[in-house]
Amino acid sequence: MKGPDYGRAFGLMREAAGDTWHGYVRHPFVQALGDGSLPKAAFLHYLRQDYVFLTHFSRAWALAVVKSETHDEMLVAVGTVNALVVEEMKLHVGICEAVGIAQEELFATAERPENLAYTRFVLEAGYSGDLADLLAALAPCVLGYGEIGAWLSQVAASKTYRDWIDTYGGPDYQSTCKEVGALMDQALSRRIGADFKASPRWDRLCATFRTATELEQGFWQMGLTP
């Protein structure tokens, strides 16, 4: 399965993750978003958990600011923190309010273990490693949604979840993915050399990427079980 072009590091890590990647980007939850068969209750449950997820994910991108070594790295990281807190989290608040879930109720959502495991894994990759380790853990989330959005934009037969699909399949998010992919290439070249596969750190970075991919799969699965 050929993927989108979000840079060299992503392409190689995606390939190394093998079937695990496919299990994430073609998960039954994703298929059900495309054909409209996903129950509304499952979608809202997912959105509520995703709000909690984004809180911790924003902290992980803030850690990327801390772990940056150049102004260019800082710019991408700080831009992502801003987009997450100012736009994406607000979008979730708006969607939930529109269907009758008040802000207080959303903010009081109890965090599911699958959700907790994922975000704390990402944060830990950053705490104990450098920006390369952190980006390997962040990449499946950011770039996987780009790949899912691009695919669903082409194949989705139903209009039910069209807004969600357009958010991630649209040109704005696709250019964010290219920017984050380029950041990965630059950050890795700086820390492990341009010949990624020749680095003694490569296998570990791929293992981090694969674990985060498995945790994304777990997040979709959690979405199917409100």
Ligand SMILES: Cc1ncc(C[n+]2csc(CCO)c2C)c(N)n1
């Ligand atoms: C479980 C889960 N995984 C990925 C995303 C997608 N996502 C998270 S942050 C972000 C912006 C760029 O970092 C995007 C697109 C999500 N919402 N929830």
